[in-house]
Amino acid sequence: MKIIIIGDGKVGYTLAEHLSKEGNDVTIIDKDPEPLKKASEYLDVMCIKGNGVSTKVLMEAGVKDADLLIAATTSDEMNMVCCLTAKKLGAAHTIARIRDPEYASELSVLKRELGLDMVINPELECAREIGRVLSHPTAVEVEPFAKGRVELVEIKVTGSMPVAGMKLKEISAGICPSILIGAVQRNGEVIIPNGEFRIEEKDMIYVIGRPADVHDFCRRVVPDSNRVRNAMIVGGGRIAYYLAKYLEEADIRAKIIEIDRERCYELSELLPDTLIINGDGSEEAVLESENLRNMDAFVAVTGRDEENLLTSLYAKQCGVKRVVAKINRVTYASLIMNMGIDSVVSPKQITANGIIRYVRGLKNAMGNPVETLYRIIDGKAEALEFVAGQSTKFLNTPLRDLKLKEGILVAAIVRKNEIIIPHGKDVIRPGDSVIIIVKDKHFSDFNDIVEPGGIPDEL
Amino acid sequence: MNYRLIFSNLGTVLGIEAALMIPALLVSVIYGQDDVYAFLVSISVLVAAGFLLHLLKPKNTQMYARDGFAIVALSWFFISLFGALPFLISGVITSPMDAFFESVSGFTTTGASILTDVESLPRGILFWRSFTHWVGGMGVLALMLAVLPSVKPNTVHMLVAESPGPNPGKLVPKIRQTVKILYMIYTGMTLALIVLLIISGMPVYDSVVHALGTAGTGGFSIKNTSIGAYNNAFAEVIIAVFMFLFGINFALHYQLIRGNLKSYFRDAEFRFYLGAVLVSIVLITLDLTGKVFGSFPEALRYSSFQVSSIITTTGYSTADFNLWPSFSKAILVLLMFFGASAGSTAGGMKCIRIVLLMKLVRREIHRIIHPRSVYPVRINGKTVDEDVLSGVTVFFFAFICIFAVALLIVSAEGKDMISNFTAVTACIGNIGPGLGIVGPMGNFSTYSALSKAVFSFCMIAGRLEIFPILLLFAPTFWKKVNI
Numbered sequence: 001m002k003i004i005i006i007g008d009g010k011v012g013y014t015l016a017e018h019l020s021k022e023g024n025d026v027t028i029i030d031k032d033p034e035p036l037k038k039a040s041e042y043l044d045v046m047c048i049k050g051n052g053v054s055t056k057v058l059m060e061a062g063v064k065d066a067d068l069l070i071a072a073t074t075s076d077e078m079n080m081v082c083c084l085t086a087k088k089l090g091a092a093h094t095i096a097r098i099r100d101p102e103y104a105s106e107l108s109v110l111k112r113e114l115g116l117d118m119v120i121n122p123e124l125e126c127a128r129e130i131g132r133v134l135s136h137p138t139a140v141e142v143e144p145f146a147k148g149r150v151e152l153v154e155i156k157v158t159g160s161m162p163v164a165g166m167k168l169k170e171i172s173a174g175i176c177p178s179i180l181i182g183a184v185q186r187n188g189e190v191i192i193p194n195g196e197f198r199i200e201e202k203d204m205i206y207v208i209g210r211p212a213d214v215h216d217f218c219r220r221v222v223p224d225s226n227r228v229r230n231a232m233i234v235g236g237g238r239i240a241y242y243l244a245k246y247l248e249e250a251d252i253r254a255k256i257i258e259i260d261r262e263r264c265y266e267l268s269e270l271l272p273d274t275l276i277i278n279g280d281g282s283e284e285a286v287l288e289s290e291n292l293r294n295m296d297a298f299v300a301v302t303g304r305d306e307e308n309l310l311t312s313l314y315a316k317q318c319g320v321k322r323v324v325a326k327i328n329r330v331t332y333a334s335l336i337m338n339m340g341i342d343s344v345v346s347p348k349q350i351t352a353n354g355i356i357r358y359v360r361g362l363k364n365a366m367g368n369p370v371e372t373l374y375r376i377i378d379g380k381a382e383a384l385e386f387v388a389g390q391s392t393k394f395l396n397t398p399l400r401d402l403k404l405k406e407g408i409l410v411a412a413i414v415r416k417n418e419i420i421i422p423h424g425k426d427v428i429r430p431g432d433s434v435i436i437i438v439k440d441k442h443f444s445d446f447n448d449i450v451e452p453g454g455i456p457d458e459l
Numbered sequence: 460m461n462y463r464l465i466f467s468n469l470g471t472v473l474g475i476e477a478a479l480m481i482p483a484l485l486v487s488v489i490y491g492q493d494d495v496y497a498f499l500v501s502i503s504v505l506v507a508a509g510f511l512l513h514l515l516k517p518k519n520t521q522m523y524a525r526d527g528f529a530i531v532a533l534s535w536f537f538i539s540l541f542g543a544l545p546f547l548i549s550g551v552i553t554s555p556m557d558a559f560f561e562s563v564s565g566f567t568t569t570g571a572s573i574l575t576d577v578e579s580l581p582r583g584i585l586f587w588r589s590f591t592h593w594v595g596g597m598g599v600l601a602l603m604l605a606v607l608p609s610v611k612p613n614t615v616h617m618l619v620a621e622s623p624g625p626n627p628g629k630l631v632p633k634i635r636q637t638v639k640i641l642y643m644i645y646t647g648m649t650l651a652l653i654v655l656l657i658i659s660g661m662p663v664y665d666s667v668v669h670a671l672g673t674a675g676t677g678g679f680s681i682k683n684t685s686i687g688a689y690n691n692a693f694a695e696v697i698i699a700v701f702m703f704l705f706g707i708n709f710a711l712h713y714q715l716i717r718g719n720l721k722s723y724f725r726d727a728e729f730r731f732y733l734g735a736v737l738v739s740i741v742l743i744t745l746d747l748t749g750k751v752f753g754s755f756p757e758a759l760r761y762s763s764f765q766v767s768s769i770i771t772t773t774g775y776s777t778a779d780f781n782l783w784p785s786f787s788k789a790i791l792v793l794l795m796f797f798g799a800s801a802g803s804t805a806g807g808m809k810c811i812r813i814v815l816l817m818k819l820v821r822r823e824i825h826r827i828i829h830p831r832s833v834y835p836v837r838i839n840g841k842t843v844d845e846d847v848l849s850g851v852t853v854f855f856f857a858f859i860c861i862f863a864v865a866l867l868i869v870s871a872e873g874k875d876m877i878s879n880f881t882a883v884t885a886c887i888g889n890i891g892p893g894l895g896i897v898g899p900m901g902n903f904s905t906y907s908a909l910s911k912a913v914f915s916f917c918m919i920a921g922r923l924e925i926f927p928i929l930l931l932f933a934p935t936f937w938k939k940v941n942i
Binding site for chain 1: 524611613615616628629631632633634636844
C-alpha cells in the first residue's frame with residue numbers, strides 16, 4: 001500500500017516504522033530536516049522536506065495514487081487541510097489526528113464534511129485506555145475483542161496469588177476452566193505457553209476469555225480485587241480532562257492536581273463534578289496533604305515522563321493499589337517494566353495501534369480480514385482477530401490435526417454468542433471469529449497460520 | 460566497527476560475483492576456447508570464499524553509516540581482487556598486479572588497459588572484461604540489494620556510499636524497489652543498444668560487448684583501435700547518443716517513464732551537462748576543421764563522438780585525439796574532470812558539483828557586495844542544504860589532493876608530464892585513455908607495478924567518490940570502540 005505520512009513527530013515516526021516494516025511504501029513529509037534525517041537513516045521510507053499542505057509537495061509525494069494519507073502534524077487545522085487537499089488530489093483514504101477538545105464533540109460533522117475516513121485523538125484514546133484499566137480492577141491492561149464479547153487482560157503475577165507456581169493445566173483444572181492463558185512475558189521474553197508451563201512470580205500473563213469469566217478469574221486469583229472508587233490525577237492536560245469525564249461516567253470520584261491556576265479555573269468549569277486542586281503534583285507535601293495514602297488509584301499524566309514515573313513510584317510506595325503513569329518516550333521500556341508501576345500508557349503507541357489496525361483492515365478488505373489487532377508486550381506479540389470465511393482452507397478440521405506454525409496459539413473461537421476456548425477436538429466453522437496470538441510475526445492472511453502442508457488431506 | 464556484519468555481507472557480495480561470472484563462462488563454452496577452465500576455477504574459489512565469510516553470523520545486525528561505507532569500500536576491493544582471477548588463471552595476463560589493474564579498471568568502468576593486443580584474447584575473457592563494466596556501472600552492492608530477498612532499512616547507507624553524486628536519494632520509498640527500477644531501466648537501455656548496434660551491422664558478439672561497455676560508461680573494446688576499427692558512422696552515432704544517455708541521472712529517465720518528459724529540461728544539472736557537451740562539440744569541430752579533417756561534417760562526426768565519450772568517462776575512441784591540436788585536447792582534459800551527471804553510470808566529479816561550486820563562487824562574490832545578505836544556494840528551485848554544500852567543497856579538495864599525491868608518486872618514474880597528468884586524471888575520473896603514452900592508441904603497460912597500484916587506488920577512489928575509501932585509512936575506524 002502507498003501511504004503518505006505528514007508530520008515526522010513521535011506518532012508519525014512510530015507509524016512509519018511499523019507500516020514500512022509491514023511492507024507498505026511509506027513517504028514522510030515534514031518541514032524540519034532533522035527528524036527526516038533520522039527517519040531516512042533508520043527506516044526504509046522516502047522523506048520529503050516541505051509543507052504537507054502544499055499541493056506541489058503532495059504531488060511530489062505521489063498523492064495521486066496514494067492509498068492512504070495520515071496527517072499527524074502538531075496542528076489540528078493543518079491536519080484537516082492536509083487531508084482535505086489530499087482527498088481532492090486523489091488520495092483514497094485519509095486519517096487526521098485531531099486533538100483539540102473543542103473539535104472532539106464535532107467529529108462526526110468534520111469527518112463527513114472533510115471526507116476524513118478516520119479521526120484519531122491520542123489524548124482521548126489514552127484517557128479511555130486509562131479509564132478501562134481503572135474500572136477493571138486487577139488487570140494491567142484490558143483489550144476488547146469480537147465487539148466486546150471476548151476480553152484480553154494483562155495481569156502481573158505476584159507472590160500472593162494462588163496461580164504463582166502452578167502449571168497451566170492445573171489452573172484450568174483447579175481454578176477456572178473457561179479461560180485461557182495465551183501468552184506470558186518473563187524477563188522481557190515472550191512465551192506462548194503450553195499445558196506444562198509453570199507460572200512464576202513476576203510473570204506477566206495474558207488471559208483471554210468471556211468478560212464474565214475473566215472477571216471471575218481475576219476475583220479468584222487476586223485477593224483484594226476491590227473496585228476503584230476514587231482516583232487522584234496529577235497533571236491537568238487534555239488526557240486528564242478526558243479521563244475525568246470518563247471517570248465521572250464510570251462513577252469514580254476523581255481529583256485533579258494541576259500547577260497552573262488559569263488551567264485550574266478552566267478545568268473546574270469544564271468538569272463540575274471533579275475536584276480541582278491548584279498545586280504542584282510533583283511535591284511530596286501536596287500529595288500527602290491530598291490523602292494520597294487513602295486513594296484507590298493514582299494517575300500521573302503531566303507532560304514530563306520523569307515526573308510521571310517518579311510520582312507514580314512514590315504513590316506505589318505509599319500503598320496506592322492502582323498506579324498508572326503516562327510516558328511519551330517509550331525508550332527503556334524494560335527498565336520501566338521492573339519499576340513496579342502497574343500500568344504505563346503511551347499516547348503515541350495507542351495512536352499508532354489504532355491507525356495500524358485501520359490500515360490492516362484496509363489492506364485486507366479482500367480475503368481474510370483482520371478484524372482487530374493488538375500489539376501486546378511492546379509489540380513483541382500480537383493478538384489478532386480473523387473472521388473465517390469461504391477462503392479459509394482449514395474449515396471443519398479438528399485443531400489437533402492442524403500443524404500450526406511456531407509461536408502461534410488459537411486463543412478463542414467466537415461462534416454467534418458462544419465463546420469457545422479451543423481444545424484439540426474443536427473445529428473452525430465459516431463465520432467464526434477466531435482470535436489468535438502470534439509471537440514475532442506479522443500476518444495478514446488467516447491461512448498463513450498453518451505450516452505449508454499442515455492441513456490434512458480431505459481424502 | 461562490526462567486523463562480523465561487514466564480512467558476512469562481503470561473503471554475499473562474493474557469492475553474487477560468482478553468479479556474475481556465469482554469463483562469461485557460457486560465452487567461453489559457446490566459443491569453445493580454452494578459458495572455460497579459468498572461469499570454472501574462479502567461480503569455485505568465489506563460492507568457497509563467499510561461503511566461508513557467510514559462516515560469520517553477525518551478533519548485531521544493526522548497520523550504521525560506518526558499516527555501510529566499509530562494506531562498500533571493502534567489497535569493491537575484493538570483487539576487483541577476485542575479478543582478476545580469470546585473467547591470471549587463463550594466462551592472458553601473467554603479472555598479478557596487471558591482472559588486478561585490469562579488473563579494477565573493469566569494475567570501476569574506467570576502461571584503462573595494460574593489454575597491448577586485445578584482439579588475440581579469448582572471447583570469454585573479453586566478455587568478462589566488458590561485463591565488469593556493466594555491473595560496476597550501476598553498482599555491485601545495488602545489484603545485491605535488488606536480488607536479495609530481505610533488505611533492512613539501514614542498508615540505505617550502502618546505496619549512499621556506492622551511488623555517485625553529492626546527495627543520492629531514493630526514487631520510491633523502498634530501497635529494494637528503487638534499485639530494481641534502476642536496474643530495469645539500465646537493462647532495458649542496454650538491450651535497446653544491443654539491438655540497434657546489430658542493426659547497424661556490427662557483429663552480434665561485438666555489439667553485446669560494446670553495449671556493455673557503453674552502458675557502464677566503461678570503455679573496454681575488443682579492437683585495438685576501439686570503435687574506430689569498424690569505421691561505421693551509424694554505429695558511432697548510436698554509441699555516442701547512448702553514452703550521452705547513460706550519463707544522465709537515472710532519476711530523470713524514471714521521470715520519463717512516468718510520463719514526465721519536461722523533467723529533463725527542468726533539471727539544472729541536465730541543462731549544464733547538455734550545454735557542456737554542445738559547446739565542446741562546436742569548439743572542437745571548429746578547431747579540427749581544416750587542421751585534422753578536411754570537411755566540417757567529418758570533423759563533427761569525430762568530435763561529437765569523442766566529446767560524448769570523454770564527458771561520460773567512457774573512453775571509446777574513433778580517432779587518435781592524441782594527434783589533435785592543443786585547444787581540442789585541452790577541452791577534452793577539462794571534460795575529464797567534469798564527468799557526467801550524478802546518479803548515472805559515469806565517473807568524474809559530476810556536473811552537479813561543478814554547478815554547485817560555481818553557485819558558491821557567485822554567492823561569495825555576492826557576499827562581498829552585500830555582506831549581510833542571506834543567500835541560499837538553490838538547485839531546481841529548492842534550497843540546497845549547507846551540509847551538502849560543504850560536502851561538495853570538501854569533496855573537491857579531497858579529489859584534488861588525491862590527484863596531486865598520485866601524480867607525485869607516478870611522476871617519480873620519469874615519464875613525461877602530459878602522460879602522467881592525463882593518466883592520473885583518466886584513472887581518478889574513471890575515463891580510461893589519456894594523452895601521450897596512455898592516449899587512445901596507447902595503454903598503461905609500460906608503467907611500473909607501484910604506479911599501477913596507485914592507478915588502481917585512484918580508480919576505486921574515483922568510482923566510490925573518495926570518502927568510503929579514505930574511511931579505510933582512518934585508524935580509529937578499525938578499532939572496536941571508536942572514540
